[in-house]
Amino acid sequence: MFALLALSPLLMEFVSAVISFVIGYYALKGYRVSSEKGLLLLHYGFVVLGVSMVLRVITTFYVIALVRELGSLKPAVAAALAFASLIYSVAQLIAYGLFTVNYTRQAKTPVQIAAVAPFFLLRYNTYLELVAVVLLGYVAVQSIINLAMKRNTAAFLVTSGFSFMFLSHLFFLFTIVEEALYLTGQLTQLIGFLCLLVMLTRVSTTK
Amino acid sequence: MTPKKEYRSKARINIDILRVIKREGGKCGPTRILYGANLSHDRLIRYLTQLKELQLIAEVKENDKAFYVLTDKGKQFLNELSRIERFADAFGITL
Numbered sequence: 001m002f003a004l005l006a007l008s009p010l011l012m013e014f015v016s017a018v019i020s021f022v023i024g025y026y027a028l029k030g031y032r033v034s035s036e037k038g039l040l041l042l043h044y045g046f047v048v049l050g051v052s053m054v055l056r057v058i059t060t061f062y063v064i065a066l067v068r069e070l071g072s073l074k075p076a077v078a079a080a081l082a083f084a085s086l087i088y089s090v091a092q093l094i095a096y097g098l099f100t101v102n103y104t105r106q107a108k109t110p111v112q113i114a115a116v117a118p119f120f121l122l123r124y125n126t127y128l129e130l131v132a133v134v135l136l137g138y139v140a141v142q143s144i145i146n147l148a149m150k151r152n153t154a155a156f157l158v159t160s161g162f163s164f165m166f167l168s169h170l171f172f173l174f175t176i177v178e179e180a181l182y183l184t185g186q187l188t189q190l191i192g193f194l195c196l197l198v199m200l201t202r203v204s205t206t207k
Numbered sequence: 208m209t210p211k212k213e214y215r216s217k218a219r220i221n222i223d224i225l226r227v228i229k230r231e232g233g234k235c236g237p238t239r240i241l242y243g244a245n246l247s248h249d250r251l252i253r254y255l256t257q258l259k260e261l262q263l264i265a266e267v268k269e270n271d272k273a274f275y276v277l278t279d280k281g282k283q284f285l286n287e288l289s290r291i292e293r294f295a296d297a298f299g300i301t302l
Contacts, residue, residue, distance in 0.1 A: 204290050
């Protein structure tokens with residue numbers, strides 16, 4: 001029971017990664033048919049996001065196995081874990097950056113483009129999780145704007161998806177003060193990806 | 208002030224042609240396609256040849272007049288495109 005509880009965040013992250021790959025695949029399929037660059041950006045974004053999550057799942061499994069074998073977390077393993085976390089965070093920032101670029105391409109007025117510029121400068125800040133929150137916050141707001149214009153279920157599900165992902169990063173950010181928020185964050189992230197999966201299922205099955 | 212002309216990719220033009228044929232009931236003459244897809248005659252011929260090669264449309268002759276019909280592959284392509292368009296639209300991407 002305890003092991004299941006301990007592994008559930010990893011399972012949730014893995015499911016989120018699979019959904020991310022499925023959406024990335026569908027975006028690529030769309031790009032091949034329409035040659036729309038926005039879909040290519042979406043494809044790269046979701047694939048990078050999926051890879052980053054798979055990386056974290058593999059690394060965590062590896063560390064758990066090592067700790068069971070060695071009995072404690074050796075400095076070399078801890079350093080490797082820190083490096084993997086850095087790669088994970090950077091990969092996520094790249095993915096969210098691609099989503100941001102995608103929404104910026106759609107926002108054609110100069111004012112909207114200028115408003116996003118400071119977010120790119122922040123990418124080199126050391127507080128990577130905070131940058132992820134900012135980028136994802138922008139993506140979520142843009143998806144809300146899109147929802148306000150389109151007013152359909154698919155746009156609502158995308159908005160929900162990005163909003164839940166944004167919330168999950170807020171939870172991850174506050175794991176410093178409350179560790180239990182990590183599980184809440186993983187669950188929220190999974191709900192976000194499930195929203196995107198429902199959207200994909202709806203658009204690909206209705207004629 | 209005249210509105211700025213929006214750039215149409217080759218894929219977009221092909222899609223527009225297929226949609227004109229579909230709108231006309233799956234069978235359509237070149238003049239209707241020319242006006243419907245907003246193309247010059249030279250470009251229209253080029254795109255129609257390409258679509259025929261891709262087997263998305265077929266040329267039929269009736270009373271010495273040429274008509275273009277959507278093939279099954281063309282209909283499938285348009286259905287797939289509608290799904291992709293809804294997917295892209297959900298992310299705020301206009302095809």
